[in-house]
Amino acid sequence: MTKVLLAAALILVPYDCAVPAWLLPKQRADRPAAASGAPAVAARRASSPNFLRVEPLDESTPPVFVMRGEPRGPGKLVFIHGICGHGLGYAQSFTRSAARHGTLIAPQGDRPCDGTPLAKWSLDTDALDERIVASFRALGFVDPIADVTAIGYSQGANRAESLARKWPARYTRLILIAGPTKVLPYGLGVRSAVMMAGTLDRQDLMQASSKAFIAAGRRARYLPLPNARHGAMGDNPEATMGTALDWLYAQPPAPEAGTASD
16 A cells, blocks of 8 residues: 555656655554445445556566556556656556557666665666567557657656657657656657646756647647646646646648648
């Protein structure tokens, strides 16, 4: 239970901070074996065995957290966390919004942070792509693994951009959250892109990225994460990410006669 609570709470931890003492397991001899609400949770799950959830993929090291259950759309989405982050809590924060469009996976970084469950990313983009492809195959998707929406936060935004540049047929939509640099559209063949940042975080880089995409005639927009500091998802991630994903997957309006297409 402690591990589950820790993972879920990591979404609130800034990307460059060590794990606070209050998040670490306490060594208490009188700790109860299970929370009092556990039987009720078990009963609900027994009555709905295919409930929507995020859980580790079997035999994945580092772990890849994957969406299971119904209802889910037909698409494929991957969330890439930031420096010293944890994929599970992020994926759980907008599970229902993601499920409207498809199956969400969240690989854990390949470089551990100071012996904690947190992790960061190496520069090995090939290995990250291989893990993503293998995970979708393990979930029953058939080759070619294509048309994946890549969502990245902070360092993960940089990795998502790199994936889209190297494999344009595989990663066709982007959501970049609080990336460390301004992103230019040149060399990116994505269908559409959403740039995001917390209202309590630095917003200018993602706003400038969105403007650069739009100026180049690309389909893009900027959305804020209300009351979010760096590493957090804001007041209502389901609503905010739902807006981003609904727009990302929406069919753009056909151009009027005599006008140029976006």
